[in-house]
Amino acid sequence: MSKISADDVRKVAGLARLDLPEDKIATYTGQLERILEYVAHLEQVDTEGVPPTTRAVEVVNVTREDAVDPTPVREELLNLSPQREGDFFRVPKILAD
Numbered sequence: 001m002s003k004i005s006a007d008d009v010r011k012v013a014g015l016a017r018l019d020l021p022e023d024k025i026a027t028y029t030g031q032l033e034r035i036l037e038y039v040a041h042l043e044q045v046d047t048e049g050v051p052p053t054t055r056a057v058e059v060v061n062v063t064r065e066d067a068v069d070p071t072p073v074r075e076e077l078l079n080l081s082p083q084r085e086g087d088f089f090r091v092p093k094i095l096a097d
Contacts, residue, residue, distance in 0.1 A: 004032045 006025045009032060013020045020028065071077075083090035 003036055004029050008032075 006029050009020070009025050009028050012032075013028075078084055078087065078089070081089045
């Protein structure tokens with residue numbers, strides 16, 4: 001007896017917002033059934049003592065300390081602005097009052 005029905009496939013397609021053609025429903029029903037059979041087969045594997053993991057190779061972020069490095073060209077860059085206001089660039093107003 002099949003665990004997946006055509007109505008199940010239609011429901012999952014609707015939840016996933018997929019527009020499946022009616023002639024493909026039978027194909028996807030069979031495919032989903034085989035996937036569930038494979039998962040059931042995997043559930044028989046003894047995993048006692050195997051630590052849970054999210055990936056086969058552990059990924060480690062390489063980070064560095066944040067440090068402020070003053071730039072020697074700061075004044076030069078500020079002076080390139082068409083309008084400067086102290087230590088800032090002056091830009092046109094973009095939002096209405």
